[in-house]
Structures are given as structure tokens and as C-alpha cells.
Amino acid sequence: MxxxxxxxxxxxxxxxxxxxxxxxxxxxxxxxxxxxxxxxxxxxxxxxxxxxxxxxxxxxxxxxxxxxxxxxxxxxxxxxxxxxxxxxxxxxxxxxxxxxxxxxxxxxxxxxxxxxxxxxxxxxxxxxxxxxxxPMQEVVESFRKLGMPREFAMILSLMIRFLFMFYDELHRISHAQKARCFDAFNKKLSYKWRMKQLGYTVAMMFLRAYEQGETVYLSMASRGFSEKSKLYHDRKKxxxxxxxxxxxxxxxxxxxxxxxxxxxxxxxxxxxxxxx
Amino acid sequence: MHIPDGFIPLWQCAIYYVILIVALYFSLQWARKNLDEKAVPLMAVLAAGIFAIMSMNMPIPFGTSGHMVGGALVAIVFCAPEAAVIIFTLVLLIQALFFGDGGITALGANVLNMGIVGGFVGLYTFKGLRKPIGKYPAIFIAAWLAIFLAAELAAVEMWIAGTFPLEAGLASMGIYHFFIGIIEGILTVVVIYALEKLRPDLLAWNKNKKLGEQKAEESEVTAK
Incomplete structure (x- = not known):
């Protein structure tokens, strides 16, 4: 995928x-x-x-x-x-x-x-x-202009911003795991242990991205960002x-x-x- | 489990879209009441997370692989199936429009399976089993049941559409997602366990316990 x-x-x-x-x-x-x-x-x-x-x-x-x-x-x-x-x-x-x-x-x-x-x-x-x-943000803006509720448009727009951050975290964690020779498909390792590691990977990825996302969102909110904000400038098309x-x-x-x-x-x- | 374009006739897609619109109407009411400065980034990150998690392949016994869906995870974290409806609508919309993963005409059916059924089954199974068998076993069963029923419903939809026979669809989707469900259950338990330990303030059932701020400061993740 x-x-x-x-x-x-x-x-x-x-x-x-x-x-x-x-x-x-x-x-x-x-x-x-x-x-x-x-x-x-x-x-x-x-x-x-x-x-x-x-x-x-x-x-x-x-x-x-x-x-x-x-x-x-x-x-x-x-x-x-x-x-x-x-x-x-x-x-x-x-x-x-x-x-x-x-x-x-x-x-x-x-x-x-x-x-x-x-x-x-x-x-x-x-x-x-x-x-x-x-671009993804242009599609979000298009949905917004076509009447998508502001709350959904805001979450969609933030989701796309966080998506890149999330993949960076995923990349960093999997890089660290590879450096330690971790392979989730290695059958020589206990299945339970592999599942535990994958679970922690998902949890850590989620928590780290959340904490970064929370910082970004709070700094945006403190500068006046809300669901009514215009998030994307479409070059006056x-x-x-x-x-x-x-x-x-x-x-x-x-x-x-x-x-x-x-x-x-x-x-x-x-x-x-x-x-x- | 993502049904592509062309596999369901348009008139049936329209019915699933009507169900989606009704679900989105109620979810919007919920969002307007509940989305505060903590819930907005949480929801956006969960949406991005669900997106990323779906791209992480997990090993499954018998040599195959699958990925998590996360409908129960979202509904349990927010204690609201409406959150799963919103997140899955947005995630599946982007997946359909940018990655061809699931169809745009089949969006209603896909959200019905993963978001609506996944969210409702996940949350209410958890609520129903929490007291009799304990929190974490309940989360495991809820997550397993959510993905299993969502997959079986996808098989039923394909049968109604005339694309796949019912018995073969239920059997193949059932067997495959029986095992994916186990992985989904384990990972959902681990994620919620980690949240409970590191950021309990993010879990809806801890909202009124006043421990969030203190724990948030102690978060090992922040410290790292």
C-alpha cells in the first residue's frame, strides 16, 4: 500500500x-x-x-x-x-x-x-x-469550497499535515529497529515478542506524533487558528x-x-x- | 477490505452513501460539542496514524501478512463511535482519491464497514465486556470482533452486489480476518496500554480524573 x-x-x-x-x-x-x-x-x-x-x-x-x-x-x-x-x-x-x-x-x-x-x-x-x-491541500480546499463542514475540513487539513510527520516518525523508528537487526518477519524470534515490539512501535509512533502535533496545533491556535481560518492560499485561481x-x-x-x-x-x- | 470502484452497482452505492450522510450528520453534532484544543490534534493525529498503520504490514500465521484497521481503537480512545465515523470517512476519502485504495463510489460501503460497524461494534463490545472480563481482555475482543464483522459485512455487500458468492466470501474473508483480528486485538491492547501509562489524559474515560496534566508532564515520550 x-x-x-x-x-x-x-x-x-x-x-x-x-x-x-x-x-x-x-x-x-x-x-x-x-x-x-x-x-x-x-x-x-x-x-x-x-x-x-x-x-x-x-x-x-x-x-x-x-x-x-x-x-x-x-x-x-x-x-x-x-x-x-x-x-x-x-x-x-x-x-x-x-x-x-x-x-x-x-x-x-x-x-x-x-x-x-x-x-x-x-x-x-x-x-x-x-x-x-x-496537491492534497488543494483537494482539501476544494472540498471546503464545495461545502464540507468546517470541522471536517480542519481535521482533514491537519491530518494531511500530520501525515508527513507521522511517516517521518515511522521512518525514524523503523530505522532504529533495523540498526538493531529487528525483523518482524523473522520466524526465529518468538511471535509474542515480535507482536509486543510492533505494538510498542505503533504506540510510540502515535505518542511521539501526537506530542509533536499537539505542540504544532497549540502554537497555531495561539496565533488565532480555528476551524474558520483559511488554511490554504490557492494562488487566486x-x-x-x-x-x-x-x-x-x-x-x-x-x-x-x-x-x-x-x-x-x-x-x-x-x-x-x-x-x- | 477496501472495496474498489466498479464492484458495487451505483444504486447500491447510493444507499451506502445515504447511510454515510446520516452517520456524518450525527458525528458532526458530536464533533461540535466535543472537539476542544486537546481533541482536535488527537483526532487529526489518530487519522494520520490510522493512515500510516494501514501501510504497516504485520506477520500473520501461515506466512501471509495483513494490516491493522483501527476502528475499535479510535472509538475506544474517544469513547465515541462518531469519532471513528469522522476519522474513517476522511482517511478512506484520501486513500480513495490519492492512492486508489478503496473506491470513491464505494466510499459509503467502506466507511460503513470500517468506521460505522468497526466503531460501534468496537466501543459497545468493550463497554459490555469491560466489567465482566476486565479492561484489556475486553479491548482485545472488541478490536477482534470489530475487524472480523467489518470484513464479513464487506463479503455480504459484495454478494448483494453480485460480485462474489456469499459462502465463499464469508469463508475467505472470515478465515483471513480471524487472524488479522488477533493482531488487531493485540496491537489495540498495546496502544491503549501505552496511552494509559504514558498519556492517560488522552483517553476519554480519564477525562474527569484530573490526572492528565500531571501525567502529561511526566511523559517518557516528551522526556525523550
Whole structure:
């Protein structure tokens, strides 16, 4: 899963300059979530292929590395891929292959697996793009502008600040443990003792980060910080022509795909059938 | 346990979102009453901590590994399941938006499993068992049950969505999280034990005991 390395790398990606990087955070957030929602709504693989092409085009415009994007999507696929791998064997449909121990592969299962996989790839590409063009604090500010309650926005903003501090503490503690040759997966050590050490690691990490966080928060509060404070300066971004172009192109792509899905894609055979 | 995008139909996602919105409404009322200068950093650090803890792999018997979830930990520390709802909503939101870990359309379902069920089961199991069997055994069982039931609920949701058969889902998630739950239980006990020893003022049940400030000054962590 995610670690300090990936958190820092993500923040570096968001420092790049491109038309998508400089856009209003709310527009990016809403449109990329909209693409995910449309992908989940759609039941045709052809629609997913065109959505993915559109996302790849956006990645090209954003100057985000294709290699990094593909690597991140591939690294995230196994989480859902495990469930998808079972679908050909468990989903109802016409049996197209029978093996030992009553194992059967159905056509319906294969199509369902393909649909789930294509949905997952589109969703992950969308997420990778969003996280590569929007710093975390910009997303928090976007949520705040979109009406997130102040209390939640404040905790979210502080959480992101503390996240980096937390990973520093984790890194420091694990470094100290490695220097003493501690390995939680070393089976020569007693399991109970390893669990105790891991428990203390979690407790120490939590306590140290809390005490640092408390100091930071109290110094912020003593300087007038509250849930009403404006935490992030968004370089006075306004919704302008770039944002309107992005909104129009995304809504246009989705509208065209929906029209094609209802009137044309069914001629494409397996790619265009509605998979239920 | 994080359900990705595309695995649950949109109409079912909408139902889970309605449940999430209702839970968030009550959690917001709780936050407005209870968030003071001590609770705000504690909540933010716990949220960051839950985020980090989920990235720490723990060894599990039979050679596999898993990670803590922490729903019971949050609810027990604050003595409020609402705290778990808030923290898990924020953590899962960031995980979904930045790391693709759990889906944005499945956010309602994921918060229901880990935050709402995890928090309520964790806290009320702890409260129910605290007197009969003692504080730390109760914490262990509460944490184990919270993660186990959350995982089983995820299997039920996948079955309702038509993505995975019920028996196979309950069995595979159950067996796997039976062992992860043991680790979760042990670590939850150790964390709360450490808090009780080093910073008892942070635990909600010590709020009115007036020992917090004195213990906070004595904290070994601060001294280090």
C-alpha cells in the first residue's frame, strides 16, 4: 500500500506546470469523480476503452509521466484483481471450459471479469491523474469550497499535515529497529515478542506524533487558528476559459459515449454488449 | 477490505452513501460539542496514524501478512463511535482519491464497514465486556470482533452486489480476518496500554480524573 515514498512522490508530481495543474481544484475533482461514476454506471467495454483513451489524452496534456502512471495503475490493480480473477469460475453463464474438480469457466463470467477489470483500470487512471495534478491541500480546499463542514475540513487539513510527520516518525523508528537487526518477519524470534515490539512501535509512533502535533496545533491556535481560518492560499485561481474547456470536453465525451452506447456500440460484438 | 470502484452497482452505492450522510450528520453534532484544543490534534493525529498503520504490514500465521484497521481503537480512545465515523470517512476519502485504495463510489460501503460497524461494534463490545472480563481482555475482543464483522459485512455487500458468492466470501474473508483480528486485538491492547501509562489524559474515560496534566508532564515520550 501507500508509504512515505509514494506520498512524497505524489506531492512532487503536483509541482509540475501544465494547463491541468493550474486549473481550479474543484473542477478537476468533480470532473474526474464524474468520469469514475460514469464508468461504474456503464456496462459496455467499448465505453471503458474510449474513457481510458480520453484519460490518457489528459495525462499527455498534464505532462505527467506515462511510465509513472502505468506503474501506479499496475501496482494498484492486484487489490481488485484478486476478486476479478475468480469471476470466470463463479459467475453464471454458458460453460465454455470444464476442468478437474468440477472447475468451470463461463462466458458470462469472462465478460463480467473483463468489464470489472476495465472499470477498475479507468477508475485507477482517473485517480492517478487527479492525484498527480492536485496537491492534497488543494483537494482539501476544494472540498471546503464545495461545502464540507468546517470541522471536517480542519481535521482533514491537519491530518494531511500530520501525515508527513507521522511517516517521518515511522521512518525514524523503523530505522532504529533495523540498526538493531529487528525483523518482524523473522520466524526465529518468538511471535509474542515480535507482536509486543510492533505494538510498542505503533504506540510510540502515535505518542511521539501526537506530542509533536499537539505542540504544532497549540502554537497555531495561539496565533488565532480555528476551524474558520483559511488554511490554504490557492494562488487566486478562478474558473476561466481553461476550466470551461475542460468541463465542455469532459461532458461532451461522456454525452457522445452515452449516445453511442445506446445506438451504435451494440454492432461491435463483445465490446458493445451490455454486461449484467 | 477496501472495496474498489466498479464492484458495487451505483444504486447500491447510493444507499451506502445515504447511510454515510446520516452517520456524518450525527458525528458532526458530536464533533461540535466535543472537539476542544486537546481533541482536535488527537483526532487529526489518530487519522494520520490510522493512515500510516494501514501501510504497516504485520506477520500473520501461515506466512501471509495483513494490516491493522483501527476502528475499535479510535472509538475506544474517544469513547465515541462518531469519532471513528469522522476519522474513517476522511482517511478512506484520501486513500480513495490519492492512492486508489478503496473506491470513491464505494466510499459509503467502506466507511460503513470500517468506521460505522468497526466503531460501534468496537466501543459497545468493550463497554459490555469491560466489567465482566476486565479492561484489556475486553479491548482485545472488541478490536477482534470489530475487524472480523467489518470484513464479513464487506463479503455480504459484495454478494448483494453480485460480485462474489456469499459462502465463499464469508469463508475467505472470515478465515483471513480471524487472524488479522488477533493482531488487531493485540496491537489495540498495546496502544491503549501505552496511552494509559504514558498519556492517560488522552483517553476519554480519564477525562474527569484530573490526572492528565500531571501525567502529561511526566511523559517518557516528551522526556525523550
Amino acid at each position: 501507500n508509504g512515505v515514498g509514494s506520498v512524497r512522490e505524489l506531492e512532487k508530481e503536483t509541482d509540475k506546470e501544465s494547463p491541468l495543474h493550474s486549473m481550479d481544484g474543484r473542477v478537476k475533482l468533480i470532473l474526474l469523480i464524474f468520469i469514475i461514476v460514469y464508468a461504474v454506471f456503464s456496462t459496455q467495454i467499448a465505453v471503458m476503452i474510449f474513457l481510458e483513451i480520453y484519460l490518457l489524452l489528459l495525462i499527455y496534456i498534464s505532462t505527467v509521466s506515462f511510465k509513472t502512471t502505468v506503474t501506479r495503475v499496475l501496482l494498484l490493480l492486484p487489490f481488485g484483481g484478486f476478486i476479478i480473477a475468480f469471476q470466470p469460475f463463479i459467475h453464471p453463464g454458458n460453460v465454455i471450459w470444464s476442468g478437474a474438480f468440477g472447475i468451470q469457466v463461463t462466458d458470462g463470467g469472462l465478460m463480467w471479469a473483463a468489464l470489472l477489470m476495465s472499470r477498475l483500470i479507468v477508475s485507477l487512471t482517473s485517480i492517478v491523474l487527479l492525484s498527480s495534478i492536485s 478562478k474558473i476561466g476559459s481553461q476550466e470551461y474547456a475542460f468541463i465542455a470536453s469532459t461532458l461532451g465525451v461522456v454525452a457522445c459515449l452515452q449516445i453511442l452506447a445506446m445506438s451504435f456500440f451494440y454492432q461491435w460484438g463483445l465490446m458493445g454488449i451490455n454486461i449484467a
